[in-house]
Amino acid sequence: FEIYASTQNANETQAVVASCLGVSANKVACKVKRLGGGFGGKESRTIPLSCIMSIAAYHQKRPVRCMLDRNEDMTISGQRNPFMGKWKVGLDENNKLVALDTELYLNAGWSSDLSVAVMERALGHIDNVYYIPNVRAVGRCCRTNIHSNTAFRGFGGPQANVIAETYMTEIAERIGMTQEEFREINFYKEGQTTHFNQELKDWHLPKGYFQLKEKANFDARKAAVEEFNKQSKWRKRGLAFIPTKYGISFTALHLNQAGAMIHIYHDGSVLLSHGGVEMGQGLHTKMIQICAEGLQIPLEMVHIVETSTDKVANASPTAASASSDLNGMAVKNACDQINERLEPYRAKGLPWKEIVHHAYFDRVNLSANGFYKVPDLGYKWGENKGQLFFYFTMGAAVSEVEVDLLTGSHTVIRSDVNMDLGRSINPSIDIGQIEGAFIQGMGWSTTEES
Known part of the structure; x- marks a missing residue:
C-alpha cells in the first residue's frame, strides 16, 4: 500500500493506516514530497483522512484521492488550543x-x-x-x-x-x-x-x-x-x-531521535533521504548543506528525495522546532561513517570522483544509515x-x-x-x-x- 499524504507525520500515518487495514507496517509506505505549509496542523489531523482513503482504496482495489476545501479542512483539523x-x-x-x-x-x-x-x-x-x-x-x-x-x-x-x-x-x-x-x-x-x-x-x-x-x-x-x-x-x-x-x-522523550540515509553513486553523485518533511521552512535545503559540507563536495552533487517511510523508518514528526537539529545530526552521522571509510583515499589527495571510483572498485560500502538521539534528556x-x-x-x-x-x-x-x-x-x-x-x-x- 502506498500513501501520498500532506502530513508532518509520515511514520504515524503508516502505523495507523496499517492498524486500520489489519496489516503489518512493513506493507504500508507513506510518502511526502512536500507540504504547502504545516505549522502543526498536519501533525496528527491528516491521519484520519489517510485512513478513510486507504480503506476505500483497499475495498475498491483502485487509487483514491481526496482534497478537502478550506471549510472542511478547518472543521476537521481544529485550531490552536485556547x-x-x-x-x-x-x-x-x-x-x-x-x-x-x-x-x-x-x-x-x-x-x-x-x-x-x-x-x-x-x-x-x-x-x-x-x-x-x-x-x-x-x-x-x-x-x-x-x-x-x-x-x-x-x-x-x-x-x-x-x-x-x-x-x-x-x-x-x-x-x-x-x-x-x-x-x-x-x-x-x-x-x-x-x-x-x-x-x-x-x-x-x-x-x-x-x-x-x-x-x-x-x-x-x-x-x-x-x-x-x-x-x-x-x-x-x-x-x-x-x-x-x-x-x-x-517533551515526549522517545520522539527525540532521527534517521537519515546516504547513497553515493559511481559517478560521485549523492542521494540523500531523511525523516523530516519539507513544508516551506527550508529543511531540505539545510540537509543538503549539511551533507555537502560533511562530505566536502559541492551542493549540486547532492540530490534529496521525498520523505518516505520505506527509506527512513520510525521517523519522528516534523515539529517542535527540532527538525533541523535532529535530522541534521542524523545526516552528519551518515557522512561521518562514509568519511571514515574514504579517509585512506582522501589522504592521497584525490579529487572526489576519483575517491569514489577507487573506493567502489575496492568494494568499499558507499551507503550509510545515519542515526541521532538527543543526549541528556529524561524529565x-x-x-x-x-x-x-x-x-x-x-x-x-x-x-x-x-x-x-x-x-x-x-x-x-x-x-x-x-x-x-x-x-x-x-x-x-x-x-x-x-x-x-x-x-x-x-x-x-x-x-x-x-
Missing part, C-alpha cells in the same frame, strides 16, 4: 519575584489529540524568562463540545508566555514601576535553574535584550510615544518590549527531575502600534526583533522563519478566533 490562566504571584521588598501559583486550563475540544503535550510545554514556559524560586503550576485539559484542537505553531509556548507577560504587566502597574524595569530586574541569570530544575546554560537573553534596546532606540521612542499621546485625541500609540525563550526538544513529571529541554532559543521584540480610537483599527508602525539562534546553518532561511513567525503571531493576537 487557554485560560489563573495566577497568584509573590514579591519581596526589592520587587523580585519569589513565588508563582498558577492554574492553566486548555480547551481540548472533543478529543485529547495532542492537548496533553501542548499543556506540558505550556507548563514549561509559564515562567517565560523570569527567575521565580518557588513555583506551583497545575495544568488541566478540558473536554468540550467543539472540534478537537491540535498543534499550532508554538505548541502551548505562546499561550503560556502571554499569561506570564500578563502577570508581569499587571504587577508592574500595581507597584508603580515601569514594565521594562520590572522585567529587567527579574531576568534569569546564567546558571540559575528553572521551575523544572534545568540549569540555564549559554543564557544570552539579557545581552540580546539590552542590545535590542539600544539598536531600536527604545528610550527615545518611548518618550516620543508619550508626547504623541498628549497631542493626539483620537489616535494613540503604544510601545511594547517583550522577551522570550523557547525550549528545544519534544520525569511529578518528580520534577531530569532535563526537559536540550537547550533554549531566546530573543526579544520591540513593537510600536497606533490605534484609531474611533474605529478600533490599528497599524504596526515598526517592529524590531532580535533572536539568538547560535550558529545559523542558513541565515536567509532563519531570518525568513523569524519574520514569518512574527507576522503569524500578529495574526494570532489580532484576528485569530478560537
